[in-house]
Amino acid sequence: MNNSIDEFLAQCQLDTQAVRAGHHRTAEGEHSEPIFNTSSYVFDSAAAAAARFSGEQPGNVYSRYTNPTLKIFQDRLALMEGAEAAVATSSGMAAILSVCMALLQAGDHVVVSRSVFGTTSNLFSKVLKKFNVESTFVDLVDITAWQAAINSKTKMLFLETPSNPLCDVADMAALSALAKQHRCRLVVDNCFCTPALQKPLSLGADIIVHSATKYLDGQGRCMGGVVLGNQADMDEVLGFVRTAGPTMAPFNAWVFLKGLETLRLRMDAHCNNAQQVAEWLQQQELVEHVYYAGLESHPGHALAAKQQRGFGGVLSFKVKGRDDQGDRAAAWRFIDATRLVSLTANLGDAKTTIVHPATTTHGRLSDGERAQAGISENLIRLAVGLEDVIDLIDDMKRGIAAL
Ligand SMILES: *Cc1c(COP(=O)(O)O)cnc(C)c1O
Numbered sequence: 001m002n003n004s005i006d007e008f009l010a011q012c013q014l015d016t017q018a019v020r021a022g023h024h025r026t027a028e029g030e031h032s033e034p035i036f037n038t039s040s041y042v043f044d045s046a047a048a049a050a051a052r053f054s055g056e057q058p059g060n061v062y063s064r065y066t067n068p069t070l071k072i073f074q075d076r077l078a079l080m081e082g083a084e085a086a087v088a089t090s091s092g093m094a095a096i097l098s099v100c101m102a103l104l105q106a107g108d109h110v111v112v113s114r115s116v117f118g119t120t121s122n123l124f125s126k127v128l129k130k131f132n133v134e135s136t137f138v139d140l141v142d143i144t145a146w147q148a149a150i151n152s153k154t155k156m157l158f159l160e161t162p163s164n165p166l167c168d169v170a171d172m173a174a175l176s177a178l179a180k181q182h183r184c185r186l187v188v189d190n191c192f193c194t195p196a197l198q199k200p201l202s203l204g205a206d207i208i209v210h211s212a213t214k215y216l217d218g219q220g221r222c223m224g225g226v227v228l229g230n231q232a233d234m235d236e237v238l239g240f241v242r243t244a245g246p247t248m249a250p251f252n253a254w255v256f257l258k259g260l261e262t263l264r265l266r267m268d269a270h271c272n273n274a275q276q277v278a279e280w281l282q283q284q285e286l287v288e289h290v291y292y293a294g295l296e297s298h299p300g301h302a303l304a305a306k307q308q309r310g311f312g313g314v315l316s317f318k319v320k321g322r323d324d325q326g327d328r329a330a331a332w333r334f335i336d337a338t339r340l341v342s343l344t345a346n347l348g349d350a351k352t353t354i355v356h357p358a359t360t361t362h363g364r365l366s367d368g369e370r371a372q373a374g375i376s377e378n379l380i381r382l383a384v385g386l387e388d389v390i391d392l393i394d395d396m397k398r399g400i401a402a403l
């Protein structure tokens with residue numbers, strides 16, 4: 001009976017899967033998915049306990065290993081991403097760490113996009129380095145640089161697309177071909193697009209990671225992460241998670257599960273608002289440049305139009321000050337003059353957020369690294385939320401008036 005429901009939903013469209021997949025009603029007949037807030041599970045007999053512990057009989061033992069609410073969330077997202085299996089983790093960083101700990105070992109080498117999330121970059125350059133996993137950082141859009149960085153020890157290529165905050169777009173099909181040629185895995189952080197806008201596995205990626213904290217939740221309530229891929233790889237990842245312990249809390253899984261139900265609607269609204277704000281900013285004299293792949297002027301526009309269903313909610317722009325106090329002062333004046341948007345580094349929220357990357361998210365980089373990443377002092381990042389775009393543009397006008 002369960003199998004036939006799963007098979008039926010596997011044939012359905014993404015929106016249907018987002019609302020219904022993964023849930024098998026209990027004997028109570030609940031319509032909404034239940035939260036199993038239990039740390040452990042009871043067995044009918046000593047023999048049943050032994051069979052569960054040995055793995056001879058499938059079923060729950062302890063919530064660091066498996067939990068029914070996590071299972072609903074994992075199965076639902078796996079179907080939406082087109083993955084065989086998923087493993088939920090306590091945060092997005094825990095998801096990335098778990099992939100690395102499960103699938104790499106000392107002596108291995110990784111090629112990483114230079115424009116990944118700052119903490120991801122630290123994980124590779126500082127934490128994994130301590131365990132003798134070396135990383136080479138390359139320009140996201142330069143395929144020849146990826147190719148040149150691969151050596152006989154390379155086991156993984158890691159990227160995010162579109163990039164944060166400049167919206168560079170990676171050619172996933174081309175990088176997947178490169179990964180296959182060199183027998184290494186292509187791992188894609190799909191946090192910015194989610195399966196509502198982009199399906200990396202269908203373009204040849206081997207593994208997807210998510211920070212569920214962002215758009216999957218969509219309302220800034222919970223921390224969480226997910227790893228998705230084939231069954232054999234996910235068995236390894238779950239093996240690490242159940243041993244090391246970065247497990248997702250059942251309540252958080254339930255929040256993300258509910259988030260998936262509105263994901264496509266929200267992502268479409270984020271894209272629409274971001275497109276309108278980007279187009280408006282582009283027309284302003286005191287805005288030097290707007291970075292958003294939805295603009296035809298963006299170098300990644302054609303590729304994004306091909307591999308994404310929408311251009312996402314994050315954009316950035318450079319401002320020009322009217323005085324001679326410098327770029328940083330101008331950007332700060334713009335930010336401080338806004339009233340509606342929230343000054344915070346988070347993104348993927350119903351509430352629009354604004355941040356000055358050079359002195360926050362990218363503040364720990366050296367001047368050279370920052371210049372290489374294209375993070376100038378007059379750059380502002382906006383993660384466009386779900387407020388009415390009229391009010392958002394009014395807020396941008398306040399910023400411009402303060403320049
Ligand atoms: C936030 C973020 C992460 C880290 O996720 P946490 O849930 O904060 O640990 C990883 N990748 C990207 C692209 C992010 O935006």
